[in-house]
Amino acid sequence: MGAITILPTFLSANKLLVFVYLIVLSLKEGYATAEAESHTIHVASLLPSSVCTPPATAKGLDKKSSLQVIHKHGPCSQLHEEKANIPTHAQILHLDEVRVKSIHSKLAKNLGSVNVMKKDAAANLPAKDGSVVGSGNYIVTMGLGTPKKDLTLIFDTGSDITWTQCQPCLRSCYKQQDPIFSPSSSSTYSNVSCSSAACTSLNSATGNSPGCSSSTCVYGIQYGDSSFSIGFFAKEKLTLTSNTVFDNFLFGCGQNNQGLFGRTAGLLGLGRNKLSFPSQTAIKFKKIFSYCLPSSPSSTGFLKFGNDGHSKSVKFTTLSTIPGGESFYGITIIAMSVGGKKLSISPSVLAAGGAIIDSGTVITRLPPTTYSTLRSAFRKQMNQYPMAKPLSILDTCYDFNKYSTVSIPKISLFFEKGVEVPIDASGILYATSISQVCLAFAGNSNDLDVLILGNTQQKTLEVVYDGTRQMLGFRTGGCT
Numbered sequence: 052m053g054a055i056t057i058l059p060t061f062l063s064a065n066k067l068l069v070f071v072y073l074i075v076l077s078l079k080e081g082y083a084t085a086e087a088e089s090h091t092i093h094v095a096s097l098l099p100s101s102v103c104t105p106p107a108t109a110k111g112l113d114k115k116s117s118l119q120v121i122h123k124h125g126p127c128s129q130l131h132e133e134k135a136n137i138p139t140h141a142q143i144l145h146l147d148e149v150r151v152k153s154i155h156s157k158l159a160k161n162l163g164s165v166n167v168m169k170k171d172a173a174a175n176l177p178a179k180d181g182s183v184v185g186s187g188n189y190i191v192t193m194g195l196g197t198p199k200k201d202l203t204l205i206f207d208t209g210s211d212i213t214w215t216q217c218q219p220c221l222r223s224c225y226k227q228q229d230p231i232f233s234p235s236s237s238s239t240y241s242n243v244s245c246s247s248a249a250c251t252s253l254n255s256a257t258g259n260s261p262g263c264s265s266s267t268c269v270y271g272i273q274y275g276d277s278s279f280s281i282g283f284f285a286k287e288k289l290t291l292t293s294n295t296v297f298d299n300f301l302f303g304c305g306q307n308n309q310g311l312f313g314r315t316a317g318l319l320g321l322g323r324n325k326l327s328f329p330s331q332t333a334i335k336f337k338k339i340f341s342y343c344l345p346s347s348p349s350s351t352g353f354l355k356f357g358n359d360g361h362s363k364s365v366k367f368t369t370l371s372t373i374p375g376g377e378s379f380y381g382i383t384i385i386a387m388s389v390g391g392k393k394l395s396i397s398p399s400v401l402a403a404g405g406a407i408i409d410s411g412t413v414i415t416r417l418p419p420t421t422y423s424t425l426r427s428a429f430r431k432q433m434n435q436y437p438m439a440k441p442l443s444i445l446d447t448c449y450d451f452n453k454y455s456t457v458s459i460p461k462i463s464l465f466f467e468k469g470v471e472v473p474i475d476a477s478g479i480l481y482a483t484s485i486s487q488v489c490l491a492f493a494g495n496s497n498d499l500d501v502l503i504l505g506n507t508q509q510k511t512l513e514v515v516y517d518g519t520r521q522m523l524g525f526r527t528g529g530c531t
């Protein structure tokens with residue numbers, strides 16, 4: 052009876068808001084010289100193939116505690132979304148902007164920064180905003196319950212709690228591919244009580260105070276794009292791989308779920324809060340995990356946990372914490388190069404708003420002055436190619452119709468500790484068609500907004516998160 056009377060009010064989503072506002076990019080000209088250092092790309096390879104071709108040798112996958120990483124919308128995905136539900140490139144980039152604005156607003160609000168707070172959107176935020184789902188997401192499959200049921204989840208370094216849709220879906224479940232998890236069919240499920248420390252921890256993990264229904268702890272998390280999940284906070288046996296099993300893993304058993312989760316069963320939270328997956332499994336994995344995002348949706352990558360011998364070719368820089376954004380993985384980028392030549396950008400401009408690495412943001416967002424310097428250098432070295440119309444937030448696009456191969460300048464990021472990370476060719480361009488291929492970077496609207504290293508630029512790199520030593524590592528050619 053308690054559940055029936057309390058849930059409908061608690062589970063309502065009316066306070067969830069979408070906050071989108073216009074970006075104004077400052078278009079300042081930078082300078083650069085032409086350089087020979089470039090990638091030669093077959094134009095046909097810019098578009099993903101319609102068949103799934105996983106790499107022949109996936110280094111990450113011969114290790115235990117490894118999961119296959121798949122792009123949610125690509126041919127390697129088993130989610131079988133209806134074509135009409137697969138977002139267009141313009142929609143993907145729009146949602147990406149919503150995610151970025153939400154991250155900026157969250158950090159600005161938590162920082163209480165006068166400069167950033169004066170933006171309209173900050174005033175319109177719900178009292179406690181959570182994190183963001185966005186659109187360009189990567190998925191993994193893991194097992195829950197006894198007997199174990201496989202669930203396909205979006206993995207997200209920008210949020211903390213793991214949740215899945217749960218029977219009986221008291222308010223609402225969206226359509227998912229896997230059968231919806233049923234606690235009553237599992238012998239290892241238990242509810243978390245309202246008075247437990249785990250329940251209290253939801254405050255920091257979700258940004259919302261937990262609720263209580265018949266002494267069962269109720270979680271609620273909303274994402275910047277108005278997606279949300281609300282339900283019972285629970286413990287369950289979680290099976291990563293056949294020999295890696297965790298008892299009493301804390302997760303959200305979602306009774307009211309809506310939003311842009313595709314046909315996934317929910318979300319795997321890889322953030323830094325103590326309820327995140329890396330924190331809950333720290334005794335075994337020491338908060339170490341790594342992933343490689345495939346070069347295209349028609350290939351696969353991996354997500355692996357623990358430190359069973361990272362290759363010597365992983366180069367490590369330091370992880371930091373962003374004030375007010377303790378769940379995010381903070382990084383320090385000190386320089387960038389285009390075509391082998393360092394851009395004339397001051398490290399203080401790069402550092403002004405702080406920087407994070409995020410698995411769920413698609414396009415890297417740079418401070419506007421840095422972006423315009425990058426863009427000028429890139430355009431200068433691409434000036435033999437005809438330009439095409441802009442695509443959403445991407446303003447530097449080319450028409451490669453008349454070419455079978457093109458030559459594009461290499462781009463590198465430089466981190467603290469002298470670490471240079473060359474961006475793979477697949478991470479420099481974003482193609483909708485051969486006649487609209489765009490530079491896959493964008494500018495923030497304010498130099499004080501946090502820089503976000505997005506997932507396009509992370510493609511084919513093995514990215515190693517070491518939350519114990521507070522280090523972040525990169526290895527090129529990471530998926531194979």
Ligand SMILES: *[C@@H]1O[C@H](CO)[C@@H](O)[C@H](O)[C@H]1NC(C)=O
Pocket residue numbers: 054234240241242264265266267283
């Ligand atoms: C968990 O709590 C909810 C709400 O109180 C209740 O309806 C459900 O039966 C509980 N499940 C178990 C296994 O105790």
